[in-house]
Amino acid sequence: QVQVVESGGASVQTGGSLKLSCAVSGPISSRSCMAWFRQAPGKEREGVAAFYGGPGRDSGSTYYADSVKGRFTVSPNNAQNTLYLQMNNLKPDDTALYYCAADRKSPWACGWLKNDFAYWGQGTQVTVAS
Secondary structure, eight states: OOOOEEEEEEEEEEOOOOOEEEESSSOOGGGGGGEEEEEEESSSOOOEEEEEEETTTTTTTEEEGGGGTTTTEEETTTTSSSSEEEEEEEEGGEEEEEEEEOOOOHHHHHHHTTOOSEEEEHHHHHHOOO
């Protein structure tokens, strides 16, 4: 069983930075893809960034939504049991509940950032004040 726990959410000013952490436990074969999603009030949950750590030449690949490219960076620790999301130049539109998710996926499916992961955390709130 894979367990996912997010932390690091906070309130920041526009232009500020924040780093979220996601602790992931369980069989590594069941979590080849780890990702960050977010859901703003009144909106659907959307994919933000993902990391593929499974086997093959695509191992280590990262994927981003267009809205965060160049501002957000997703990375794991060496043991791949923690996933980070470094968020820079934050905007009010980034305000949302941020979720971490994990699942066994191919690199292509990982990059789709589709809202169909098997394992989810409870979310951590990020608020960006204008």
